[in-house]
Amino acid sequence: MTHHPTRRTVVLTPAAAAAALLTPATRATAAPAQDDDLQPYASYWFPDSLPSGTPGEGVVWRSLLGWTPEGDPDLAFNRSTTPLAERFTPVPVNASARADRARIASLVSFHPTAGNPSQGAATADHYALTHWAYLDELVFWGGSSGEGIVLAPNAPVVDAAHRNGVPVLGNVFLPPAAYGGQLRWTRDLVQRDARGGFPVAEKLVQVATAYGFDGWFVNAETDGGDPELGAHMLAFVEELKRLGAPHGLRVTWYDAMTANGSVDWQNELNAANQDFFLASDTMFVNFDWNTAKLAASARLAQDLDRGRYELWAGVDVESEGLHTPVDWDAVLPAGADPVVSYGFYRPEWTLGHLPEGRTPGQFHAADDRFWTGESLDPARPGGSWRAPASAVADRSTVTDLPFACAFNTGHGLKWYEDGRVRSDAAWNQLGLQDRLPGRRWVVRTEGARPQVALDFADAWRGGSSLLVDGAPDAPVTVELHAVRLPLSTATVVRLAQRVVSGGPVRVELGVALREPDQAGDPQAYAFLPVGKAGAGGWSEAEVRLASLGGSGTVHGLAVRLTASGPVRWRLGALAVRDAEEQIAAPSGLRVDKSSGDGQFRLSWRPSPTAPRHYELHRVLPDGTRRFLTGTCARAAYVKGLAAEPGEKAVTFELRAVGELFTPSEPIAVTHPW
Structure with missing residues (x-):
């Protein structure tokens, strides 16, 4: 396996090196230090003692031992409220993907440690990870000697991951001395109290349970x-x-x-590190492994009565992404089960390698190639890059009604509701991301294959929609969600669609009532007519599934398009229900803090019907509503507001939103400017 000469430096540089130097230039992206800055940020700490000197601009030094939930002013903004969903594994869509074998971890830096907004920001330029179907663990990577070395994930990442059944770990990073690491921080971490306990371990558990994430990645390199x-x-x-x-x-x-006690990367599981492996749930093996080391690691794990797939073989993709040279046969030998699991270090390369001015569409095109492969169809894997879709079976959490997907990726150039723009501002908030199709994109046709992508030029709800663009000369089936949904005579599927150009298009809904017999076999769909659509605006249609027998289980959903000539067709939403959705309103909306420059902190009491999320709008003097933000939390922060001419007070409206995107009745609060 080829690496840079100083692999350990490469590991540390993204998260630690610049911040450790504490020069003003390296802190330019951090939050401004203002007395009236009400912006909540993701939390980070030192275990106990703080560095000497003065923190850089926008950095706040905190001791974890001094933290309490009661004293945390940002806890309500950083707490994830989305439970970790259970997942199932459908029959793999290709014969090379293995179910219940190797797994994938991902170490992602979504933002520098300091100044990471708790609830998204007013930009679409964000690593909006969507390929959760192939992940088993996400590490919220970060931490540095100049900011803090214990990093808790912010709520939007946890909410999106949990909705897709993926646990998220915070990061404990003890950096090398070359990057400002101090051995006293290691000793602080493992200190004992008078009763022999580990107070920092107790605090780490308290943080994870209060914030709602799933554990810790412990990285001791000092x-x-x-x-x-x-x-x-x-x-x-x-x-x-x-x-x-x-x-x-x-x-x-x-x-x-x-x-x-020394730092000596083994690049395998062996006698020098096996006790730490036995003390943990999984171990991330450093990057300089080879075939012999991974094979020996797998054998030793089994000899220790542990699973070999509890080892993540590290794959550093920070610099070269899907062009990274990897000895894949050492991990994924052809025609055999994987040797161990593997873990990507910094797959946000798919965003970071793009030039200035990059768009969300460009990012998702690169990200799809990384996770799905060069073919952009997981049913037809191939190429030198062993994309996860070619090796690991996808998973799904879609098992209960109601279920809806508006193909919202958690960021966008505008915000749409029912096909209408409710905000012209760019945004990101991963907690609002939908459960997207895990297999992107399986397209079956006897003719020309159209392009299929998540597109940001228009949407039914959120910031994006599914766009099919091509000149099909035969019917085209685009497979969507793998599901296990109960079927009854009352089951209804509702679609929002739009023909942008070309057409007309005959649209059919595909419903699979059983899974394929073996991996790689195509799904068998029954097709039900949705109708014929011509170019124009958004329209909705309902398809009742009673004709399919009125009982059993739905295993797959798809659409089939038939057109003559070029066509651009959008699917804005897909919703499945067997009853109407009733969402109770939240209560007690109030402005907790405000500042003279248009910042507001608001909070409320939750809806008793456990909604999917909440949406906050501003009501303008002419009665129109402008979307401000959405969150799964019970508190929200907005900034940059200004009074309209003659407006003496600002009015906020809050709604709870259900799984079918049904809004509750609004509650409102008015606050003087």
């Missing part, structure tokens, strides 16, 4: 330790796992510190 420190670290990890177990928390250990 050298200079001894066997005594190594023993303390092992006992700390064991206690962290023990304390977190009743809460369903997990621990992943990074292959750096060894049992003797």
Whole structure:
């Protein structure tokens, strides 16, 4: 496996090197330090003692031992309220993808450690990860000696991941001395109190449970330790796992510190690090592995009565992305089960490698190639890059009614509701992301294959829609969600669609009532007419499934398009229900804080019907509503508001929104300018 000469430096540089130097230029992206800055940010700490000197602009040094939920002013904004959904594995769409074998972890830096907004921001330029179907664990990567070395994930990432059944881990990063690491922080982490307990471990569990995420990635890379420190670290990890177990928390250990307390990357599981593996749920193996080391690691894991797929073989894609040279046969030998699982380091390359002025569409095109492969069709994998879709079976959480998808990726250039623009501002908020099709895109046709993509030029709801663009000379079936939904005589599917140009198009809904017999076999759909559509605006149509027998289970959803000549067709939403949705309104909306420059913090009491999320609008003097933000939390922050001419007070409206995007009745509050 080819690497840069100083692999360990590459590992640290993205998250730590610049911040550790603490020069003004490196802090330019951090939040401005203002007394009246009401913006909530993702949380980060040092375990106990703080650095000497003065923090950089926008950086706040905090001690984790001094943190309490009651004293955290941003807790309401950082708390995830979306439970971790259960997943199932449908029959793989290609014969090379293995079910219940290798898994994939991802270490992602969504933003520098400091200044990371708690609830999204007014830009669409964001790593809006959508390929959750192939992930088993996400690490919220970050931390640095100049900002803080314990990093908690912000709520939008956790909400989106949980909706798709993916646990999210915070990061404990003890950097090397070359990047400002201090051995005293390692000793702070593993300190014991008078009763022999580990107070920092207790705080880590308290943070994870209060914030609603799933555990910690422990990365100890500050050298200079001894066997005594190594023993303390092992006992700390064991206690962290023990304390977190009743809460369903997990621990992943990074292959750096060894049992003797020194930092010595092993690039395999062996006697030097096996005790840390046994103390953890999984271990991330450093990047310089090879075929022999991974095979030996798999054997040792099994000899220790642990699963070999509890080892993540690290794959560094930060610099070269899907062009990274990887000895895939060492992990994924042809025609055999994978040797171990694997983990991507910094797959947000799919965004970062694009030039200035990049668009959301360009990002998703690159991201689809990374996760699906060069063919852009997981049913037809191939190419030198072993995309996850070619090796790992996708998973789905779509098992209950009602279910809806508006193909919203969690960012956009505008905000749409029922096909109308409710805000012209760009935005990102991953907590608003839909459960998107996991197999993007399986297209079956005897003729020319059209392009299929998530597109941002128009939407039914949110910021994006599904666009099919081509000149089909035969019927085209675009497979959507793998599901396990109950079917009854009352089941109805509603679609919002639009023919942008060309047409007319005959649209049919595909419903699969069983899974294929074996991996790689095509799904068998029954097709029900939706109608014929010509170029124009958005329209809605309902399809009743009673003709399919009135009982059983729906296993797949698709659309089939028949057109003559070029056509551009959008699917804006797909919703399945067996009853109308009733959403109760929240209550107690209030402005908690405001500033003279148009910042507001608001909070409310939750809806009793457990909605999908909440949406906050501003009511303008002419009675129109302007979308401001959405969140799964019970608090929201907005900024940049200004009074309209003659407006003496600002009026906010809040609605709870259900799984079918049904809004509750609004509640309102008015606040003087």
